[in-house]
Amino acid sequence: MSLLTELKEMGVNTDEALARFMNNSAFYERMLGKFVANAESTEVMSFIDSGDFEQAEKNAHTLKGVTGNLSLTPLFKGYDGVVSAIRSGDFSAAKQIMSDTLPVQEKILDCIKKYK
């Protein structure tokens, strides 16, 4: 098994990602490697919990952009949902989506770390 096949099984759209990166898988994998630290240092849930929805939205927005470009589709959908929920004032929905997304993110990050 390779990193990309494993990620593909988790719903990551690796084919699209390679097309985005002009079929340069080495570069794509390097960016995935950087995403680990990026995701771990960009908090969303704790800001939702403390009621700082502005910061939560900002960070979710950043991760939405990054995960979209990396075609980390399940995470992209999650962060996109969080941004929309916060903007429409539905904070409990934002929290729910975040709770659903975090375990998926953890799995994906673990997988990437395994191949580092």
Add this chain to the structure above:
Amino acid sequence: MRETILVVDDNEINRDTLRFAFEDSYNVLEAENGLEALKIIDSQKISAVLLDLTMPVMDGIEVLEKMNESGKIVHIPVFIITGENQQDKLMKPYKLGAVDVITKPYFINFVQCRVGNIIELYRHRNDLEEIVNEQVERLSAMNLSMVETLATLIEFRDCESGEHVKRIRGLTKILMTAVCDMYPEYHKLRSEIDKIVMASVLHDVGKISIPDNILQKPGRLTKEEFEIMKSHTTKGCEILSEIPDIIDNDIYNYSYDICRHHHERWDGRGYPDGLKGDEITIWSQVVAVADVYDALTSPRVYKAAFTHEKAVNMITNNECGVFNPKILNVFNACIDKIRRD
């Protein structure tokens, strides 16, 4: 030499991705926030800016605002690279002059094409602008020399050497500048001084239509002869209206006004229209006093040159017609600068 693209984003992955996209063809610089970006934009030649919207310290919108203030937005294409997809948030950068908004997720090869095409277009446009500016400069230099040549030719008939035209230009510049400095109501004319100065050169263009026996008459003119002499003002306007294309529109308008009204006087006793007070434009009043001073201090076929002191006395005592008190104040304030040795 390679052109430079500036990538502005607080997220390292985003910066790396854009660097990856462009480093084969461009020199790529990075900034982590708007403030860093502006420092780079101010100090280096940048061909395009790829700008994130949400950033700490200074966000993308503020960068656009600052580039509007400095005017750089006109020459440097700015692309917004954003994960934003809400319509209203995407319109603002466009309104601030961003050339394109590229939303994430994107395909690198498309971004390369979009950015590359615009850089090419801007390069072409900036080159053209430079060429046009050079040509405008050359044209206006040629215009000035044509206008001066015309005025000098006419003066030769008046047994002058072309020096009168040069002196009128100098006097108009000094007096007009002082008018703008001394009187707040004329501050806004500062940017017009150069045009007025150029226009002043043509004030006597109508003299070409005056017969030699009058123009060069050593003695006093008869009433009839003086009437013909006075017509150099209106004839000048007729000539100008036949050749409006040799000078630009603003200078044409100033020349026309100066030609017609540089013999009007503050009390309404000048010619050809008998305008009174502020009915006479300030620039025609300036050329009028400059013309009188120069005529007095020059030898003419009908008189010797007066001294500077004598000329100043005659002007301030209204012996050569009544001038606007403001013009006399300006004239007195400039006396050391205009003194003819």
